[in-house]
Amino acid sequence: MYNFTFHRPTTVRQAAGLLARNPDGKLLAGGHSLLPVMKQRLAQPSALVDLSLVEGMTGVELKGRSVVIGAMTRHADVANSQVLKDVMPGLAAVPGSIGDPQVRNRGTIGGSIANNDPNADYPAACLGLGATIITNKRRIAADDFFTGMFSTALEEGEIIVKVSFPVAKKAAYEKFKHPASGFALVGVFVSKRGPDIRVAVTGAGSNGVFRVKSFEEALKKRFSPKSIEGMSIPATGMNADIHASPEYRAHLVAVLARRALAKAND
Template sequence: MHAFEYHRPSNVRQAAALLQKNEDAKIVAGGHTLLPTMKQRLAAPSALVDLGALSELRGIEKKGRAVVIGAMATHSDVATSDVVAEAIPGLAKLAELIGDPAVRHRGTIGGSIANNDPAADYPAACLGLGATIITNKRKIPAEEFFTGMFDTALEEGEIITKVSFPIPAKAAYAKFRNPASRYALAGVFVSKRGSDIRVAVTGAGSDGVFRWGEAEEALAKRFAPKSLDGMSPPAKGMNTDIHADAEYRAHLVGVMARRAVAAATGR
């Protein structure tokens, strides 16, 4: 790790000011991606702005027809939240499947979606539930937020403060884990909220999380696993690595989508 300045602001305004002052600064939330990268000397920010003291970014609450989760809520907070379990059990389950206990007690939802790792779980939930990402500057619909592998709509100095998830009628996540890292090799989040049917896929696409339109159309006719029988997205556009080739990943997306729908419909 190279030397860096360390800041621990006590409110979002201070944090934003620090980011503005240090062009090369990085936000550290749970630090579970950034710190290992720094230890390996693959990242060397001049300063870290630690959001750990910002209690305003914690907390999970139900607000009208949405669950609003503070950006600094840990995966464990989400996995064990009564509010989430009651309103969107599929989201609590997703959080429970992230990493291992140590990761879940440090890693945060804001950090995960800001990083937009193509194999991370939360991007699928955001896109699959039609979430709104709230920053210190604006509100960004999930569709516009994730702009490609490790890339988001966040501007310089913009800080995610909350994520608002509309409460669906039905929702679930099915994940096929990478045997080594246990990130998603193919993760599919499905939801139904009135006529809004969503199928969001993480881990598989070569450009990060995406919505699988064909499956959404099929489920619009009938929200049941059978509607997806024999379906999988085209292998073109899927990732290939030592763990899974594009053909297998595409197939897994179909399987995970069916399993997610089955879980969402209690089948």
């Protein structure tokens, strides 16, 4: 690890100011992706701006017909939130599937979304529920937020403050874990909120999280695994590595979508 300066602001405004003064600084919001690469000397931010003391950035609240989660809320706290489990257990299952207890007790939703690892779980939930990402500057629809592998619509100095998830009557996440890392080799989030049907896939696509429009269309008739029986998605654009071929990933998308639908209807 190279030397860096460490800042612990207590307000979002201070944090934004620190970012502005440290152009190659990084926000620290759990650090489970950032710190390992810093330890390996593959990243060398001049400053870390730790958000853990910023007030008002944690908690899970039901606000009208949405669940609003503070960006610095730990995975374990979201997974164990009674508020969330009561209204949308399918979303609570997402952070419950991340990493191990150590990771779940350090990692945060904001950190995960801002990093947009193509194998991360939260992006599938955001896109699969049509969440709104609320920053210190604006509100960004999930459909516009995730712009590719490790890439988001966030601008310089922009900080995620909270994430608002509309409560869907039916929602579920199915994940096939990467055997080594425990990330999603493929993860599929499905939801139905009135006429809005979403099928979002993480892990599989070489360009990050994406929606499966063909499945969504087929599910309009009936939100059931039967509606997409026999359907598949093309292997083109799927990731290829030693752990899974594009064909296998494409196949898993359909399998996991059916399983998620069955779970959502349970």
